[in-house]
Amino acid sequence: MSFFLQNRFFFDETFPKNLTFLSPLSSFSFFTPNPHPTPHPPQDISPIDLVNIDAFARRVIALAEYRAALGTYLREKMHAVAPNLSALIGETVGARLISHAGSLVNLAKYPASTVQILGAEKALFRALKTKGNTPKYGLIFHSSFIGRAKAKNKGRISRYLANKASIASRIDCFSDVVTDAFGERMREQVEERLRFYDDGAATTKNSTAMGEAAKKAGLGGGGDASEKKKSKKDKKDKKDKKEKKEETEEKKEKSSKKEKKRKSGGEEEEKSEKKKKKDK
Numbered sequence: 001m002s003f004f005l006q007n008r009f010f011f012d013e014t015f016p017k018n019l020t021f022l023s024p025l026s027s028f029s030f031f032t033p034n035p036h037p038t039p040h041p042p043q044d045i046s047p048i049d050l051v052n053i054d055a056f057a058r059r060v061i062a063l064a065e066y067r068a069a070l071g072t073y074l075r076e077k078m079h080a081v082a083p084n085l086s087a088l089i090g091e092t093v094g095a096r097l098i099s100h101a102g103s104l105v106n107l108a109k110y111p112a113s114t115v116q117i118l119g120a121e122k123a124l125f126r127a128l129k130t131k132g133n134t135p136k137y138g139l140i141f142h143s144s145f146i147g148r149a150k151a152k153n154k155g156r157i158s159r160y161l162a163n164k165a166s167i168a169s170r171i172d173c174f175s176d177v178v179t180d181a182f183g184e185r186m187r188e189q190v191e192e193r194l195r196f197y198d199d200g201a202a203t204t205k206n207s208t209a210m211g212e213a214a215k216k217a218g219l220g221g222g223g224d225a226s227e228k229k230k231s232k233k234d235k236k237d238k239k240d241k242k243e244k245k246e247e248t249e250e251k252k253e254k255s256s257k258k259e260k261k262r263k264s265g266g267e268e269e270e271k272s273e274k275k276k277k278k279d280k
Contacts (some may be wrong), residue, residue, distance in 0.1 A: 006204050006268070007222060018083060020038035034271055038179060046057075046235075050137055054125060065106040068119060074095055075091045076080060078091040078095055079091075079180070080095055080173070080178070081098075081104060082098065082104055082168075082169065082172040083167060083172065083178060083179065083183060084169075084171050084172050084181075084182045084186070085097070085098075085168045085169050085172055085181030086183065087180040087183030087184050087187060088145065088161075088164055088168045088181070088183040088186050088187050088190070089120070089140065089143045089145075089161065089165055089167075090144070093139060093140065093142050094143070094165075096142070097115070097118060097139055097140070097165070097169075097227055100118055100139060101118065101121055104169060104173050105173055106184075107169045107173075108166075108169045108170045108172075108173035108174065110161070110166065111166065112162045112163040112166040113162070113164075115140070115162045115165050115166050115169075116136075116138065116140065116158055116159055116161075116162035117134070117135050117136075117137065117138045118138045118139055118140075119138030119139035120135040120138035120139075121136070121138075121174040123135040124270055127271070130175070134161075136155040136158050137154070137155075137162075140158060140161055140162060140165065141158070143161060144276075145157055145190055145194065146158055146161070149197065150197070150198075153194075153197040154193060156189070156197065157193065157197065160190065160193050161190055164186040164189065164190060166181050167182075167186065168186060170183060174218050175193075177217060177219060179217040181214075181216040181217040182210070182213045182214075182217070184213075185209050185213040185216075186213075187207070188204075189190060189203070189204065189209055205276045211217060214278060
């Protein structure tokens with residue numbers, strides 16, 4: 001009743017148009033709103049509202065500019081601290097991994113299996129407690145490679161990506177030369193692995209890829225990996241031949257010494273027999 005009294009002007013205006021009855025004998029009725037209500041007349045913005053809207057817009061613009069400046073700072077810092085990791089999985093994901101590990105040195109010390117589930121510790125311990133399935137990925141899920149992979153290949157590509165991220169973090173931590181050549185080459189390897197999972201395309205060997213990256217970085221690596229293997233094999237064969245030759249020579253010397261001892265022993269026996277005969 002109080003609601004009706006408070007809104008009596010509304011009901012007075014809309015009652016004839018909006019009130020319909022189910023039947024003349026029925027005591028129940030329902031209220032149907034006007035399908036084409038009259039719009040409210042436009043109102044001017046008050047000076048106080050205009051001041052608040054202006055302040056809010058300025059704050060949004062300032063936050064957007066701050067975010068852009070922060071992103072630029074993060075990119076520059078990551079390219080200086082961890083260029084290979086940022087080239088492989090991006091500056092944001094790489095920075096999250098380093099932040100979660102505590103430092104780049106700690107991240108470099110982690111094995112690839114730990115890097116894979118870094119950030120999903122709660123899910124891991126819950127799965128171990130309930131004997132369920134362990135998580136396949138942690139923070140590296142935000143990488144574009146995981147999203148591009150099919151559902152059945154997400155676990156495989158996350159394991160491969162964690163392996164490459166672990167290698168990249170170790171290169172960034174312990175290398176004296178600041179370069180992103182290894183990260184770029186490993187990114188190409190992950191791309192090749194994605195294509196391999198999709199259509200079975202052949203991938204580049206890791207030794208060949210790392211040799212090309214070392215050549216690009218100017219670290220004196222480069223060259224064909226097969227040639228390096230051949231040279232190593234030739235050196236090993238030469239070493240084995242030398243060792244075998246030395247062994248055969250030692251065996252010959254030992255056998256000659258034994259023969260000399262036998263001969264000298266036989267001569268002494270003959271002399272002793274002759275002396276016995278003479279004494280008799």
